[in-house]
Amino acid sequence: xxxxxSLREESPKLSSPSVDRAESREEQDLAGRSEHLFGWILxxxxxxxxxxxxxxxxxxxxxxxxxxxxxxxxxxxxxxWNPNRKLFGAFPYLVGTLWVTGIALVTSIPVAIFSALxxxxxxxxxxxxxxxxxxxxxxxxxSIVFGAFGITFMVPLLRxxxxxxxxxxxxxxxxxxxxxxxxxxxxxxxxxxxxxxxxLVATVTRDSLLMVPQEMVEASYALGATKxxxxxxxxxxxxTPGIIGSVILGFGRAIGETMAVLLLVGNQxxxxxxxxxxxxxxxxxxxxxxxxxVIDPLYAAAEVELGLILLVITLAVNxxxxxxxxxxxxxxxxxxxxxx
Numbered sequence: 001x002x003x004x005x006s007l008r009e010e011s012p013k014l015s016s017p018s019v020d021r022a023e024s025r026e027e028q029d030l031a032g033r034s035e036h037l038f039g040w041i042l043x044x045x046x047x048x049x050x051x052x053x054x055x056x057x058x059x060x061x062x063x064x065x066x067x068x069x070x071x072x073x074x075x076x077x078x079x080x081w082n083p084n085r086k087l088f089g090a091f092p093y094l095v096g097t098l099w100v101t102g103i104a105l106v107t108s109i110p111v112a113i114f115s116a117l118x119x120x121x122x123x124x125x126x127x128x129x130x131x132x133x134x135x136x137x138x139x140x141x142x143s144i145v146f147g148a149f150g151i152t153f154m155v156p157l158l159r160x161x162x163x164x165x166x167x168x169x170x171x172x173x174x175x176x177x178x179x180x181x182x183x184x185x186x187x188x189x190x191x192x193x194x195x196x197x198x199x200l201v202a203t204v205t206r207d208s209l210l211m212v213p214q215e216m217v218e219a220s221y222a223l224g225a226t227k228x229x230x231x232x233x234x235x236x237x238x239x240t241p242g243i244i245g246s247v248i249l250g251f252g253r254a255i256g257e258t259m260a261v262l263l264l265v266g267n268q269x270x271x272x273x274x275x276x277x278x279x280x281x282x283x284x285x286x287x288x289x290x291x292x293x294v295i296d297p298l299y300a301a302a303e304v305e306l307g308l309i310l311l312v313i314t315l316a317v318n319x320x321x322x323x324x325x326x327x328x329x330x331x332x333x334x335x336x337x338x339x340x
Contacts, residue, residue, distance in 0.1 A: 060298045060308045067301035081269050083293075088302035090309060096186065096279030097310070099272050103190025104254045106196060109247055111194075112201035120209040121231050132206075139199035150192040155264070158185030158191075161265035163276050179276025186272050186279045189265040193257050197250040204249065204325065208242030209235055238314070242326045248321030251285060254313050258283040264300055282310045 035296065061068075067088065078089025115135075119128050163181035170177040179185075212235045220230040236243070266278025266339060286303055293299040 016183040022207050034340050042087060057311075059309065060304055064301050064305035064308050066298055067305045070298065071109050071302075075302075076227060076309075079271065083296060083299045086100055090282075090306055093280055093282045093285055093296070093306060095271050096265065097175070097255060097281040097283070098185045099279055100189045100193060100257075100265060101251060101254045102280055103187060103275075104151075104193035105247065105251060106203060107191055107194035108198045108250065112152035112198045112250075113243065114203055115198070116205035116209060117231060117236075119206050121227070123220070132203075135199045135202060139203075143196070143257060143259040146196055150188055150260060150264045154188050154191055155183035157183075158188055163187070166276070168208050175261070177276070179274040181276065182266070182278065184264060184266045185277055187275050189261045189279075189281075192260050192264055193254045196257065196260065197253050198216075200253055201246045201250040204246035205243050208239040208246070208325075211242075239329055245321045245324035247326065248317055252317040252321060256283055256314055264288050271333055282306045331338070 008028050025260050066170045071078065071088065075088065075090055076094070076236075078087075079091045080087040080089045080262050082088075119131055123131065151325070158181075163179065163183070165176040167179065167181065171179075214232060216238065217230055220234045225234070261281050262284040265281060265284055267284060268278045269285075270278070272279045286307055290300070290303050293303050
């Protein structure tokens with residue numbers, strides 16, 4: 001008697017071991033090809049960055065070569081800048097750049113360090129979050145906005161109040177503080193650039209302070225130290241490389257600032273003698289004149305050489321700062337908190 005077809009049970013299909021092995025090999029080959037392709041994509045991304053950096057350096061060297069060949073090392077200390085006579089020198093612009101950067105660091109470092117100490121050890125958690133967010137927002141404000149702030153607020157403040165005060169007090173003893181109270185100049189540019197690098201220095205310093213091992217802090221308290229003593233003599237000393245690194249990174253950020261400095265520094269190719277003088281920086285010179293400097297090959301080459309000098313300084317400073325931070329994050333502090 002035949003069993004109805006509806007009652008028949010389908011027998012399970014059993015695959016042979018050879019079929020399973022073939023499918024497994026196909027899956028492994030596919031995974032291997034995908035891994036290989038992904039690795040080449042990542043290598044391509046890394047090589048692209050390296051190639052882009054090399055192209056930038058090479059293009060700058062080639063474009064600046066006429067100036068390098070003609071003026072040599074004298075380009076660095078010559079004060080002449082006369083396109084009509086084919087005379088070019090970088091010294092006033094180097095000095096102006098270092099003046100603005102130095103004033104920015106002097107005004108920003110104390111504010112940044114004390115802000116970092118407040119956020120890491122004294123601020124309540126809710127306030128620390130708000131201030132940290134505002135600090136990150138401050139770092140993202142465009143440079144031109146800071147320049148407008150400097151023109152509308154800092155220049156009148158310096159011209160009408162601070163610069164006359166400096167002349168009437170410190171200027172009576174040191175000529176360094178004398179000058180015509182114009183408002184514009186290296187002091188205004190330095191103050192505004194200092195405001196711009198406070199978030200960078202404060203954020204890196206705060207992160208360094210938070211990396212101090214808690215055991216070290218508790219040991220300080222156990223020995224009878226107060227909170228202030230622990231912060232200033234234990235934590236700050238422990239993260240000194242991180243603070244130095246943050247300051248160096250701030251220097252690298254400040255030395256290439258363009259738009260805010262262009263609006264405030266005065267743009268006069270003279271060597272500042274006092275803190276109230278006007279000046280000129282490399283970045284502001286390039287922003288001001290490079291569009292028509294390309295008409296003359298030697299003029300354009302001299303300006304590209306200035307940019308190359310600025311690039312070399314920035315690379316050296318940033319490399320040093322990052323090396324100091326990596327030493328801090330890769331040493332015992334990073335190990336004690338499970339990495340940086």
